[in-house]
Amino acid sequence: MPTSSKRASRVTARTIVLSGIAAGVVSTLTQVVLWVLLTDAFPAILFRDARLTAAIVAGTAVLQPAAAFDVYVMLIATVVHFTLSIAFAAALSVLVTRCSMAQALAIGAAFGAALYVLNLHLMTFVFPWFAVSRGAITLAAHVAFGASAAAVYRYARQER
Numbered sequence: 549m550p551t552s553s554k555r556a557s558r559v560t561a562r563t564i565v566l567s568g569i570a571a572g573v574v575s576t577l578t579q580v581v582l583w584v585l586l587t588d589a590f591p592a593i594l595f596r597d598a599r600l601t602a603a604i605v606a607g608t609a610v611l612q613p614a615a616a617f618d619v620y621v622m623l624i625a626t627v628v629h630f631t632l633s634i635a636f637a638a639a640l641s642v643l644v645t646r647c648s649m650a651q652a653l654a655i656g657a658a659f660g661a662a663l664y665v666l667n668l669h670l671m672t673f674v675f676p677w678f679a680v681s682r683g684a685i686t687l688a689a690h691v692a693f694g695a696s697a698a699a700v701y702r703y704a705r706q707e708r
Contacts (some may be wrong), residue, residue, distance in 0.1 A: 660694025
C-alpha cells in the first residue's frame with residue numbers, strides 16, 4: 549500500500565475513534581441532563597444502566613443491586629460503551645463521508661434513532677434486561693449520539 553494510502557487510513561481511523569468517543573460523551577451527557585431535569589431517579593438510574601451495560605460482558609450477576617455504585621461495574625460499562633460507540637461511529641462514517649454537514653446531521657440523527665430500535669428492541673432478544681431502559685430519554689440520547697458522531701466525523705474530515 550502506498551504511503552499516502554496508509555496515512556489516509558490512519559487519519560480515517562483516528563477520525564472514527566474521535567467521533568465515536570465524542571459521540572459517546574455527548575450521548576451520556578444528554579441522558580444525564582435529561583434524567584436530572586425530567587426524573588427524580590438520578591443517580592440510581594445511571595448506576596442501573598451501567599449495570600445493564602456491564603452485564604453484556606460480565607454476565608447477569610452484575611445486575612444486582614441495580615441502584616448501587618460499583619467501580620468494577622462502572623469501568624466495564626465505560627469500556628463497553630466506548631467500544632460500541634467507536635464501532636457504531638465507524639458504521640455511520642460510511643454513510644456520511646460524502647455528505648454536506650446538514651445531510652450528515654440528518655443521517656446521523658436517523659442513524660441514532662435506528663440504533664435505538666436495534667439496541668432497545670431487537671437486542672433485547674439477546675439481552676432482555678435492557679427493556680427497562682426503553683423510553684424518550686434513551687431515544688434522545690441515541691439521536692444525540694448519531695448527530696454528534698456525524699458532525700464530529702464530517703468536521704474532522706473537512707479539517708484534513
